[in-house]
Amino acid sequence: MQIRALTPADRPGLWAIVEPVVRAGETWALDRDMSEEAGWAYWTAPDREAFLAEADGRLLGAYFLRANHGGGGAHIANTGYMVAQDAVGRGVGRALCLHSLETARARGFRAMQFNFVVTTNAPAMHLWQSLGFAIIGRVPGGFRHPVLGDVDTVMMFREL
């Protein structure tokens, strides 16, 4: 598995990863009817850089990295990870996160923060904690899960 920067040529491949995640609406706080165009705009917004995991020419996952805030909050990174449906359970999320930690360090960030982890997303909750992230906050009923109803979200944080 290799991880490399997203390019304009990856647009259809990225959407093949993003669309099922967005349509399911169970883990990300994005509009479930998001268009392909809006999805591309989200992943290529000027405040972030995006990377892809790839093996044998197949895209396995993606993440973005940005400053979580501007000004006096710009020393803390924020990231988001998506794994291709047919690549779940193969360590792609872990590989993306490790790559993002390294990239964030190289960019001079001092810490990384997740603003919105849905607590019913057990694999993510487990993975981030195994990678050194601590829960630093909890929003009661922060997410309207399409199947489970209102569930809590947490913020996670680790130094770099």
Add this chain to the structure above:
Amino acid sequence: MQIRALTPADRPGLWAIVEPVVRAGETWALDRDMSEEAGWAYWTAPDREAFLAEADGRLLGAYFLRANHGGGGAHIANTGYMVAQDAVGRGVGRALCLHSLETARARGFRAMQFNFVVTTNAPAMHLWQSLGFAIIGRVPGGFRHPVLGDVDTVMMFREL
């Protein structure tokens, strides 16, 4: 004091409130060298509506209201408040917040969340708690204060 929607004609008056807050860089996570144009773009971004407090034709403060996240996170509001330097201590922040709580309820939000309250901003910390907001998270060293160095930030939350 009246509170009303921001209009294009308010652009210079809004900037007179925003510029000192941004330049000081002690309470908001915005670039300290933000231009007037970027400031206006921030306050009038398509994801938010903005309001002004006014008395005798003078602008006293401003706030914006938006959904804190999209999709399954869109039921929680997020707001930001700024008070004109020469109007501090006159209850403008409280009036703006009470107005925003009412507006958020009217828009159908179920709760309100602040993502980034600088803990050294004692008047804000006190005010939000007096208005029913609870601290639901803390980011260690989340803010690089230009005078005090790295200080914690907190997230705050209340139901509507």
